[in-house]
Amino acid sequence: MQTPTIAESRPEAVPPSQPSSKEQAQATGQWHNFNIIRRNGAVVGFEPSKIAIAMTKAFLAVNGGQGAASARVRELVDQLTSQVVNALVRNRPSGGTFHIEEIQDQVELALMRSGEHDVARAYVLYREKRSQERARAGQQEPAVEKSTLNVNDNGTMRPLDLAKLRTTILEASQGLPIEIDVDGILKETVKNLYDGIPVDEVYKSAILSARAMVETDPAYSQVTAGLLLHTIRKEVLGQEVAQSAMNEGYAEYFPRFIKAGIENSLLDNKLSQFDLPRLGRALKAERDLQFNYLGLQTLYDRYFLHVRGRRIELPQVFFMRVAMGLALNEIDREARAIEFYEILSSFDFMSSTPTLFNSGTLHSQLSSCYLTTVSDDLEGIYDAIKENALLAKYAGGLGNDWTPVRALRSHIKGTNGESQGVVPFLKVVNDTAVAVNQGGKRKGAVCAYLETWHLDIEEFLELRKNTGDERRRTHDMNTANWIPDLFMKRVMENGDWTLFSPSDVPDLHDKYGTEFEKAYTAYEAKTVSGELPLFKTIPAISLWRKMLSMLFETGHPWLTFKDPCNIRSPQQHVGVVHSSNLCTEITLNTNESEIAVCNLGSVNLAAHLKQDASGQYVLDHEKLQRTIDTAMRMLDNVIDINYYAVSKARNSNVRHRPVGMGVMGFQDCLHLMRVPFASDAAIEFSDRSMEAVCYYAYWASSKLALERGSYASFKGSLWDRGILPQDTLAMLREQRGGYVEIDDSSSLDWDTLRSHIQQNGMRNSNCIAIAPTATISNIVGVSPCIEPTYRNLYVKSNLSGEFTVVNDYLVRDLKERGLWDEVMVADLKYFDGSLARIDRIPADLRELYATAFEVDPQWVVECAARRQKWIDQAQSLNIFMAGVSGKKLDDTYKLAWLRGLKTTYYLRSSGATNAEKSTGRGGELNAVSNGSSSSAAAAAPAAALPEAEVVGAVCTMRPGDEGFEECEACQ
Incomplete structure (x- = not known):
């Protein structure tokens, strides 16, 4: 194999802001801000x-000359080259x-990742061979004398201060459960x-060096x-400040931050009207140390405010800014801002x-x-x-009900x-979502809903297909079936199903339950009598199978x-x-006159466990109640503070005041409690x-009603009726x-709560909804x-770069057992982060740390x-499935x-078997698979779906994929 030498002379390339293809790179010749360090230091x-x-x-x-x-x-080489360049420059947009x-x-x-395992194996073996040859023959070129290195500090050359660099690494390593290899990172x-x-590049190198050790x-x-x-503090404060000095630094x-922001x-x-010195003193610098790398990098890249590209926020400043914004209308603004800051900065609620x-x-x-x-x-x-565009502009996720729009040939x-039916308009909706990308922070996001009796439903099912007329495809938006119970009963009972145009059956849109069933069967009778000429009757099971097949x-x-x-x-x-x-x-x-609005936030369940006298983790009810009381107040405040781009949204939100408090960290709780996900104990914990x-x-909302009054439409609600x-x-x-x-x-x-609600009302029409929390x-x-758990070890790729994710609960257990x-x-x-085939791991750990697809x-x-029993709205429920079959x-x-769930979300699927992988050298950050599938499933009837085929099209995004968080627009 010939030497695959990479990058040793000046390039012709695209500008750093557009490193998207090799052709562009070769065309524009602007890689002058990027360099390579050879093994000899040159x-x-x-x-x-x-x-x-x-x-x-x-x-x-x-493959030989002809194959290559x-x-x-x-x-493929062109595509892979673009991927490599993108990965390299993603975190270095300026060079x-x-x-x-x-x-x-x-x-x-x-x-x-491309599935070229033989080529990858040859490449790995070649690298290892060359490394051994250099070691044996002593052919590696002499290294640059590091002690004489100079750094460029804003145009001034000065010697590299190794002692200071080591101290910075040492400070970042304090208070951790293991002894950190400070000298290894330094080396x-x-x-x-x-x-x-440049001096900034020195610390970037330190970050990359530490990051490469996360998998260990x-x-x-x-x-x-x-x-x-450390680098964020230098950027924001204009000088290097030790973490130990940040309590004073924050105060x-x-x-100054508030002044600069205004x-x-x-x-x-x-915000300038707050007692800023008091709030500054309330900031807790030690909470900066809670972050892992992915969390902090995400905040830095996407959340911190900046002026002309320079960040002006630090983590605790950020949380206080959010808290102040939510406390604007409070009587004692400072006290409430500090209260809100406490649960945000402690990660109890986000x-x-x-x-x-x-x-x-x-x-x-x-x-x-x-x-x-x-x-x-x-x-x-x-x-x-137009409303979609206005609402999406500032990061709103959209759900559109398209059922009233008449069907094709009506x-x-x-x-x-x-x-022309619904589909041509959905193409416009799709393109609007692409055009309005929320200020470049993340993609515009919309989901179109259609009821299962709509005559356009069969074409609606195919909107995301990669074949067919592109004018009738929507690759950038989401779609969902809005399924009546009567359809599911027809499926269960092997009956027929009739499709109508809503222009002929307008009342079906507003009916549900037994009323829907009565009206629907009456319309079916009219098709028999000839009164409704535009319809289609098909076996319910055939449509169900097509729904599953498209899913x-x-x-x-x-x-x-x-x-x-x-x-x-x-x-x-x-x-x-x-x-x-x-x-x-x-x-x-x-x-037509009300746009529903919901305001979200999530309780970190894992932060609300405590150890009982026996050392077992149990739910801390007192802390949970305190957090939820504050969180519900924050969510209720959003309704009055919120900017509404559309008056129909304001009117609806102020009238009904719905909020959606959710949870995250459920799997963390199970790990702490030593409970496998696939167990009755997990179901019971989910319930309780x-x-x-x-x-x-619900208590918190009712208590808020005592203080602030019930929402306007409370009278006659199920709450009001004691239900x-x-x-x-x-x-x-x-x-x-x-x-x-x-x-x-x-x-x-619950009886005492029921009485309290009937007597004092509710501040919010709806209180609970479990959102994806993908980013928060x-x-x-x-x-x-x-x-x-998605996987116990994998690389997560998003707009902030690539991050090795390791299940720290698993690592702790494996360490204890040597x-x-x-x-x-x-x-x-x-084994892609799975323990199932690692024989030396005990069976109890394999069960406890089974991954989502296991x-x-x-x-x-x-x-x-069990959760849905208690929730007044619904939950984003992904279905993970290995070896999909009909x-x-x-x-x-x-x-x-049958279990009464209201909704489901993505079907996330993987193959039943794993492809053989080449053996790589240990220790590389990027040697972990990110879980991308290697092939797409072909269309097939649901009853005949393959048992052991790798599925790549089942969901557009996976937890390891670039942009996954951005497709979860709620959180």
């Missing part, structure tokens, strides 16, 4: 074209320096330096965060991303979700699209023509259930729930923990005529919402069903309906 220019040469040589070694010259290989080993690591990773840092390097122990993630914190800087038109001038982005700013769009109903006329349709009275193939439409959302809605006296939201956890009424969260939330969410299960069972199988047990004093759980450093070593790290990499989805559904899909989603 610095040369970065030339991306050499990466393509190296990869081509690797293919030559495996094929069009497929040439195209930077790479070590030759870092580039080769990225090449190796790209080859592995690796210096290895990547060159004479005249999760504690290195906090070391890396500490080093990043001194905080008033002067630069970032912050609301009302507001949703729009609130974190915009609280205290001039555009305080703090709400997460908007639900709209689209009317059946051209003006209404385009008004709805008569249009005004033009005496035929309708398997494209990840859409999601399956959501209309009747439980309405029958169990506290607000059924004033309207109908016509859809859910972008992430399927919000179930609020909409109509959610009961407690809902109990305290609580768990009581509505009987109503659902009655309306369905059975088909509801769920445990009804409870453990808290990263900030806090816990597992997302209610999901099982099993944590380099071989274990290599095994975890090889937990049968029925356990996930059962846990969710029967497994059928069983899982039927079970979800």
